[in-house]
Amino acid sequence: MDHTTSLSEVHQSVDTTARSRWRKLLSFFGPAYLVSVGYMDPGNWATDLAGGSQYGYKLLWVLLMSNLMALLLQSLSARLGIVRGRDLAQANRETYPRPINFVLYLLAEVAIAATDLAEVLGMAIGIQLLTGLPLAWGVSITVLDTFLLLILQRYGIRKMEAFIISLVAIVGISFLTELVLAKPLMSEVVTGFVPGIPDNTALYIAIGIIGATVMPHNLYLHSALVQTRKIQRDNGGIKQALKLNFIDSAVALNLAFFVNAAILILAATVFFKTGRTDIAEIQDAHQLLEQLLGNKVAPILFAVALIAAGQSSTVTGTLAGQIVMEGYLRLRINPWLRRLITRLLAIVPALLTILIAGDDKVGELLVFSQVLLSLQLGFAIIPLIHFVSDKSTMGEYAVKPLTKAVSWLITGILVYLNLRMVFTEAYSYITQGGNGWIDALIIAGGVGFVLLLVITVVYPLLSRYRQTASVRIHPSQLSLGPMEKPQYNRIAMALDFSKQDEQVISNAVAYGNEQTEYILIHIVESASARYFGKESDDFETRKDQEQMDTYVALLRERNIPAKGVLGYRHRAKEIVRIVKEEKADFLVLGGHGHTGIRDWVFGETANEVRHQVKIPVLVVQ
Template sequence: MNHHPHTSLSDVHQSIDTSKKSRWRKLFAFFGPAYLVSVGYMDPGNWATDLAGGSQYGYKLLWVLLMSNMMALLLQSLSARLGIVRGRDLAQANRETYPRGVNFLLYVLAEIAIAATDLAEVLGMAIGIQLLTGLPLIWGVSLTILDTFLLLILQRYGIRKMEAFIVSLVAIVGISFLIQLIMAKPEMHEVVKGFVPSIPDNNALYIAIGIIGATVMPHNLYLHSALVQTRKIKRTDAGIRQALKLNFIDSTIALNLAFLVNAAILILAAAVFYKTGRTDVAEIQDAYELLSQLLSSKLAPILFAVALIAAGQSSTVTGTLAGQIVMEGYLHLRINPWLRRLLTRLIAIIPALLVILIAGEKKVGELLVFSQVLLSMQLGFAIIPLIHFVSDKKTMGNYAIKPAVKVASWAITALLVYLNMRMVYTEAIGYITGSGNILVDGVIIAAGIGFVILLVTTIIYPITSRYRQEASGGIHTPQISLGELDKPEYKRIAMALEFSKKDEQIIANAIGHGNEHTEYVLIHIVESASAKYFGKESDDFETRKDQEQLDTYLALLRSRGIKAHGVLGFRHRAKEIARIAIDEKADFLVLGGHGHRGIKDWIYGETANQVRHFVKIPVLVVQ
């Protein structure tokens, strides 16, 4: 692991050029971030509320979906604004504003929210696999660990390929439900009436709260503020305003597509279950089993399961990205994407496996609800700081949101926080009433008090505190000095040789960075089977020939008056190069780069990339 530069998703930061001459090509260059965000609005965690609303009340709660989508659009546009104008993601902005203790708590809560999101994806995908193949749920949950490596593969091909993959999965979900809707033949005039606001009874109000509460996910606000920074824009007034406009169009299209998917689930439940009197459908498994019976088609349930798997898979990729953003933003710490993915997935899989093993598959529905309650607890800690940041004229300049937008944002926040706190309070009271355990009850009450204190702190602190770091975000020219820019003098330069045609370039570059007083260390790693097993005790043919080749290089350099000596290394290539460079007290290191990527990196290894993490001296990679 290493300390990470202060850019969000640095591997793909400003990697997409938006300076296209064609209007349509420019528009297309900006499209993408909101589609990755939109999958969070149609993940398996949202399906339960849509199914319940449609099966119990027909089309009457469609307006709730529309209203919650409009709320989400406003909040996601604020997140994009923060990333575009200030060049900060939400985690980085929090780090710059709140004190260390508060930031640590916000980081922990953000990680819990991401783990809860991943738990919903794990359960959704496992249920989808079970419905499609009949595989026991415990095996389905175990199989979801395999997608740990999917993000690693996608990241190697760039952000555009990742966006294309996610859009493809979203398209699978959308097409699956479109076909099912055509089969269900909903009454369109009844569907239109569903957009007229009405709450039939208290239970409908509870479901409406569930729909609204599950709409905005905390990790999406972190994610969107980082993803918009993958677009390279002109840091002029016109360039920033254009980026804000095109990203808003991107968000509008993507979130409306998510709304259509959610509406399709609700309409399907209304047309198939509500119309036939099956108002008891609450579980995803129940919906699957009834679809084939009520539609007299084997295709509908298959499409339902495929859509469930696609929704879970797309959400799991974006959840990992959000985890990377949160860790790097709050802690300035970066770990390998596969390790980040594996840790997140294990945190989600372990409770799922334990529940299935101890309580059985019937309790999985309750675990899914619990994951949504955890998500609900984190929402205010993402939205409240976000509104503070985009309202602040000191850091946002002329791009701070207008008073009307500010009022609407705080009103939406108050509603969402109230609804989510009410959900958490209801669940907590229900548990305390039935537990009878004083210790557990005390922990829940203490956690609740701490929750409220932290929430108040996030609201008050940015207003009252003078603790404010300057953050230009491209609005003002930063006042910096480059100093004298003295040319470094290297006393000992190490070079890792391959005994190939590239060696000439490696040696030439190494000598080019030295002077008449520099001493050079020639390094070669023996990679024969014997050398990997016996190390320096190896005396096989390849080891002897490598020593001869190293001696030949040394003789040639010494004949030119260059001070040099050689060292052979064994076993692990990257670790040995780094170890020898450190042992020899080298202050500069030159390597040869292969230029391969993707699967070849797994086959041949990533020597240069690994070595630079093991040493603390400048490393030059010669392609």
């Protein structure tokens, strides 16, 4: 497995070559649907409901503008992944200095945590609406979906995409039904596409809508997901991939726009027009739907769609977290652990808010999470535009001047709106007699925010990617040098006393020579051995010693120098310890072949061992 690629487990796992026209077309469809999930997660619901109930149809144009922005930016993200074979996090690592990269990494993690916060709250609210379970319990239960991604990954990227598309379909059908029940007047709806911001509260909600729609983690995600497609790397193949991925993005994001518009129109029709402009909470909206529409199906569909939206966002949020961590830090951790950390970072603030401020503040927390997302946007978009505009790395696939100009215009609008909101909120707090220390922190944070924006804009223009890491898929000149067969003098082999041992021993002997000595290792894992270690003298320990002596004797009969060593307690740690003590210069392991949850339950010995030894390791399946 190549750990330098994005999502290496599924990298180029979908073959788009040598197929019929329709099969080829369908093979490209999928990545944008996973991305579109982020455009209709529970965070969007909160901002759409707030906008529709307070301002009627007046903020519909914000949704449309956000969707057009998203389509352009996601197509740029896909272009980066297709042409350069890099996701956004990897490209950033190769471009910016280490301190700047670390800050960008932290901001990306904050964005993912904010996204997961919205998912946690949305799913908890949906569970509460369907079952009546207290919100705090619903939030706690959401930790159980940590292993959903592991189950889906076992079946490959296409099955994962099918699962997500099914959930998206549930959300879409639910809201289509809601709109039919609400019966909005289309002549009034179209007036919402005339631009205008009534007041500062509308600006705050508009920025929240933009943050909920154009999400920074989706730019990281899309640039990696397109690399799950194996394409022909010639001029025609790349152009075809760019074209079909744009179509994929256009269809998926327009579906997301329909869902968001449906929520806002529903809120405007049912709440704003009946004078209920105070509806900003998802729970209130659910309770009033039956009362105002006179239909019991509407609130049930609302809750089901909410759970489906939150659950689908869970999967894509975890993938984005994996991409960000591997790209920036080149750090790979188990998906279940990554998921658990992300989920806990979301659950803690959600529980604190519910326990301290009460259920009434959940809606405000949802909107705040989306505003927080919007603040991170510039730090994802600015580097992305730099990368896809650079002809030295993109060649003829660099974006045209018009696309580049529109992209910078969008960035300018988003950054201006964010700066205006930050300044307005900070000024309002300070002038109303805020705390001195907090005032200082707000000012310092604002200055740091602006300074980092300037650096992300200017640094690539000045440095022109003078990073030591190669930005090419392969270096321009290759030289292998003299290739001599390595000589191993002490080869260790880890045995589990199964049928696989013969393969492990055969491979180990194949890498040796006449002078090589072989160290046979087995770890005793009985309850007694785990507690007493080498002092153990239980039945399993004795039988393991007998088996080891048999193996050693069989090898010596063939004039192969061998010795056996038993280890105890922790399998991986003991193998590493014995390898180091015996000064082995090569190690052969058997791969157990477990995947998903079984991999976590039974352990990942091979992975753990190879990261702790500094000698070549061969894993025999």
